[in-house]
Amino acid sequence: MGALKIRLAVGAFVGDLAGVVEHLTKLQDLEKGELLIEMPLEDGRVVTMKLPSTYTIGLSAQRALKEAPGVERVEPLKAA
Numbered sequence: 001m002g003a004l005k006i007r008l009a010v011g012a013f014v015g016d017l018a019g020v021v022e023h024l025t026k027l028q029d030l031e032k033g034e035l036l037i038e039m040p041l042e043d044g045r046v047v048t049m050k051l052p053s054t055y056t057i058g059l060s061a062q063r064a065l066k067e068a069p070g071v072e073r074v075e076p077l078k079a080a
Helices: 014-026 059-066
Strands: 002-008 032-040 046-050 071-077
Touching (some): 014 032, 014 059
């Protein structure tokens, strides 16, 4: 199972991403995986959170996440 690492901009509102993530739970796609959210802090540190459950992580999901406000980048991660 793979994953998507979603990097937010400094000061981004996580609530803006919540609607997109909720939409991903409803998509019918065989490619499922984890979502990792990277949130940079103002002091330069980065906090990474793994969301519970699995989500659609295919190309359509990547595109939707990239268009969400405050998202800097979306990086697919391969399963180890």
